[in-house]
Amino acid sequence: MAKVIVIYKKPTDEENFKNYYENEHIKLVQQVPYIQKADLDYVTAAMNTEESYYLAATIEFESKQRIGEALQSPEWAKVTEDAENMMKFLPEAPLVLITE
Amino acid sequence: MAKVIVIYKKPTDEENFKNYYENEHIKLVQQVPYIQKADLDYVTAAMNTEESYYLAATIEFESKQRIGEALQSPEWAKVTEDAENMMKFLPEAPLVLITE
Numbered sequence: 001m002a003k004v005i006v007i008y009k010k011p012t013d014e015e016n017f018k019n020y021y022e023n024e025h026i027k028l029v030q031q032v033p034y035i036q037k038a039d040l041d042y043v044t045a046a047m048n049t050e051e052s053y054y055l056a057a058t059i060e061f062e063s064k065q066r067i068g069e070a071l072q073s074p075e076w077a078k079v080t081e082d083a084e085n086m087m088k089f090l091p092e093a094p095l096v097l098i099t100e
Numbered sequence: 101m102a103k104v105i106v107i108y109k110k111p112t113d114e115e116n117f118k119n120y121y122e123n124e125h126i127k128l129v130q131q132v133p134y135i136q137k138a139d140l141d142y143v144t145a146a147m148n149t150e151e152s153y154y155l156a157a158t159i160e161f162e163s164k165q166r167i168g169e170a171l172q173s174p175e176w177a178k179v180t181e182d183a184e185n186m187m188k189f190l191p192e193a194p195l196v197l198i199t200e
Contacts, residue, residue: 053197
């Protein structure tokens with residue numbers, strides 16, 4: 001199993017970010033091929049940091065190879081393009097970790 | 101569903117960290133009550149950061165309340181105590197996110 005973990009810090013405009021993410025961005029993510037499972041988890045507490053973390057999105061794939069194929073898909077290109085729309089509501093681009 | 105997500109940066113002593121984590125620390129985590137699922141995922145790539153991330157541990161619980169109960173358990177106290185042993189191999193304490 002392999003995952004893409006995306007961690008967002010607290011938005012500068014929380015209401016608009018949440019609304020855009022949950023109603024627009026997530027639809028594009030759902031179109032990406034080879035996704036086995038996707039979780040959206042809001043951060044309620046954090047330790048060992050002074051940063052304000054807000055949201056963790058975890059997307060599971062069968063393998064690292066499948067992640068590679070997914071990241072090269074036209075559907076993922078739309079997700080990346082849409083990420084720019086969300087930057088209006090964010091202090092910085094989210095941390096993206098590819099794991100296996 | 102609620103999660104504890106623990107993110108480690110690249111150890112100063114990778115071999116000893118990996119060995120200690122996988123052979124010692126993980127056994128203590130497995131004793132913690134109310135865990136529904138636990139994943140250990142090594143970071144193979146990261147975006148939007150200059151830091152070296154290494155490992156993401158995701159522990160799933162039924163609810164935020166169950167996490168609260170787990171974190172107050174004697175078994176979790178042993179996990180926390182053991183975390184000090186791992187600090188010998190780490191540049192800093194791991195980021196811990198509680199989510200729901």
